Amino acid sequence: MLNYITTGTPTDLPPLLIVHGLFGSARNWGVIAKRLSDQRLVVSVDMRNHGESPRFATQSYPDMAGDLADVLDHLTPTHGAFHVLGHSMGGKAAMLLALTRPDLLKSLIVADISPVAYSHDNSHLIHAMRDLDLTDIERRSEADAALKDKIPDAGVRAFLLQSLVVKEKKWLLNHDVLEADMPKIVGFPEVATQYDGPAFFVSGGESTYVSRDHRDATKALFPNAKFASIPGTGHWLHAEKPREFEAACRAWMDAIDARS
Known part of the structure; x- marks a missing residue:
């Protein structure tokens, strides 16, 4: 199972799972996790081939979504369904998790990525x-x-x-696997299902990763998607504007929790 870090203690509110992007780790999200843990338990994972998590021979989104499902299958019997926040590669993995295992999610938060194939290569x-x-x-x-x-x-x-x-x-x-599977990482698998739960897509106002041209593809898979952007920030919006990003995520989760 993936390595994960827990921040804070369980409360009456649904917990939050944070999923980092390519070349990242759970530790990169320590500040955001600590601040959001004032209201709820926060769990941050190291994705496969990153941080302290196991090394595997592949980095496909079905594999990554399966890893996240394993973590949540372990945690949800105790803590209930999670809000799931994913950035970039982690956002795509979180999207596929929502599409394949919606039972594990309270809501989906996607930071600066769309369910489309990109042409960039890292x-x-x-x-x-x-x-x-x-x-x-x-x-x-x-x-x-x-x-x-x-x-x-x-x-x-x-x-x-x-x-x-x-x-x-x-x-x-794991540089070798990340390079070998870069086409999979910048792509997105064909999916025949939808996630009908609440989904929040927040992007950097100056980022080139998300555009209005992606809205149709996003809405096709996430019909209840809501969109917002943070002005004056790029792809690493959580690092460039952490307070604004935290406030956006907090307001979203508060609104979803209030419906329960």
Whole structure:
């Protein structure tokens, strides 16, 4: 089963499951998890081939959704149905979970991704990480400097380096499988079902990952979908505007919980 981190304690409100994106980990969401845990239990997972979770030979969305179902099958008998929040790759995995195991969800929250295939490819980031010689790296700042030529964006480097364990000289990422299955990661499987439960799609106002052209595809699978955007932020909206993102998620869950 996936490694997961629990934040806070159970309350009368439905708990929240947080699912990170590509190259991320549960730890990346620590600030958001801590703040949202003031009202409810929050569980953050490491996806397969990321963080402290097991390494597998594939990174398909059916596999990832199955991993999430295993975690929730373990937790829901005690805690009940979860709100499920997923960002980017984690958002796609959460969408497929909702489409295949709606019984496990109180609601779905998708951060800056749509159920469509994308043309971008992040393999160059994998190459840069894998090619970095960690032998003489003693500090994360040294790794940052060594990656600068291949990854000019300081924010992207900072994000990736959260998965580097300098003392052990290893990455908490299965680079080979992530590269091999990149076409699956940027794609989205054909699905013949719908999720009729409440679904909230929140995007970065300046992100290129979500556009109005995606609305029809989203509504076809999630007929009750609601949409919102956070101005002045891009794809990593939870890191760029954490307070605004937290407020949007909190308001959504509060509204859904009030119906119960």
